[in-house]
Amino acid sequence: MARAVVTLPAQAKRGEIIEIKTLAQHAMETGFRRTQTGDLIPRDIIRRFTCTYNGTEICRVDLHPAIAANPLIAFNTVATESGTLTFQWVGDNGYSVTEIAPIRVE
Amino acid sequence: MSLRSGVRPLAVAAACFLFDLAGTAATAAEIPSEQRRSGYELMAPETRAIQDDDATNPGMLWVLDGEALWNRKAGSAGRACADCHGDARASMKGVAARHPAFDPARGRPVNLEQRINACRAERQKAAPLAYESKELLALTAYVARQSRGLPIEPAIDARTRPFLEAGRETFNRRQGQLNLSCALCHDDNWGKHLAGSVIPQAHPTGYPLYRLEWQGLGSLQRRLRNCLTGIRAQVPDFGAAEFVDLELFLMWRARGMKIETPAVRP
Numbered sequence: 001m002a003r004a005v006v007t008l009p010a011q012a013k014r015g016e017i018i019e020i021k022t023l024a025q026h027a028m029e030t031g032f033r034r035t036q037t038g039d040l041i042p043r044d045i046i047r048r049f050t051c052t053y054n055g056t057e058i059c060r061v062d063l064h065p066a067i068a069a070n071p072l073i074a075f076n077t078v079a080t081e082s083g084t085l086t087f088q089w090v091g092d093n094g095y096s097v098t099e100i101a102p103i104r105v106e
Numbered sequence: 107m108s109l110r111s112g113v114r115p116l117a118v119a120a121a122c123f124l125f126d127l128a129g130t131a132a133t134a135a136e137i138p139s140e141q142r143r144s145g146y147e148l149m150a151p152e153t154r155a156i157q158d159d160d161a162t163n164p165g166m167l168w169v170l171d172g173e174a175l176w177n178r179k180a181g182s183a184g185r186a187c188a189d190c191h192g193d194a195r196a197s198m199k200g201v202a203a204r205h206p207a208f209d210p211a212r213g214r215p216v217n218l219e220q221r222i223n224a225c226r227a228e229r230q231k232a233a234p235l236a237y238e239s240k241e242l243l244a245l246t247a248y249v250a251r252q253s254r255g256l257p258i259e260p261a262i263d264a265r266t267r268p269f270l271e272a273g274r275e276t277f278n279r280r281q282g283q284l285n286l287s288c289a290l291c292h293d294d295n296w297g298k299h300l301a302g303s304v305i306p307q308a309h310p311t312g313y314p315l316y317r318l319e320w321q322g323l324g325s326l327q328r329r330l331r332n333c334l335t336g337i338r339a340q341v342p343d344f345g346a347a348e349f350v351d352l353e354l355f356l357m358w359r360a361r362g363m364k365i366e367t368p369a370v371r372p
Contacts, residue, residue: 007161023164070321072164
């Protein structure tokens, strides 16, 4: 199960600063840990998070092994026009999750 | 300050020595209800903020998984939880606040995980979910979430009282190589520090909960196993009767406090 949750206001006034919170379900295995028998546990992390607002990239985050499991990424943006925000998390072992959220701007 | 902090362990050691001399089970004083505190109140404001907002509480990821499992058909009976129980928001309200509850079939109290697995075996004809598996944690979290904000009230009557007393005995019994009881920390020394961590009162208000240390969701029994390992005691298996009795005692001890599932703890 690869789940991601996005929270943002459904509508906003034009020019208003809105907060967007995202939570992705991921173990973020560092690649530095070993099993009890000494074998290295392979790295398995989310490498990149991007958010586009009507096709324009408004936020990009590079993630690294020291970031905790189930990373919470929160950021602000200015509500400019109605449309959709697309959120994408891409990582090791073919991990890819996309969430789409609509917003109405008046 | 350095003098005081040097004196205190000596005083504790002397007190322990006196208890041993007396040769009695030194039953610690119970915490009066007005002094009872959820571990939530002892957390840093940042950790509280993570728990308070469903948009940031990582435990909600398991609750959402649990909701999907609730509606998914399972077992040879081809039934989902929802086929019998309907909308969990109504039917499961308050259930977690009453568990562990007496199960007439087994003749003893069962916790929420065991109740879910009994339902799976008897009604869904499905294999029981392993303790601490992602699925069982998710379903338990989803069911317990429906009791958030409700007061803990396990039913104590003639049938459950012997198990409550067994749990109380376990709580007050010294065990392990460090020869400590649960009560010595959680009744007598709550609010003080054990290394860098505040000792909480051990009220199971938010299980299953997300521990930042675990980087994931875990059950009350996982937490109990951590504590037992810490005092270097023998650790019973998941689902052991001794654990369920202790869970019942802890819930009774926290009676009236509000369910926080899914809680977040450091």
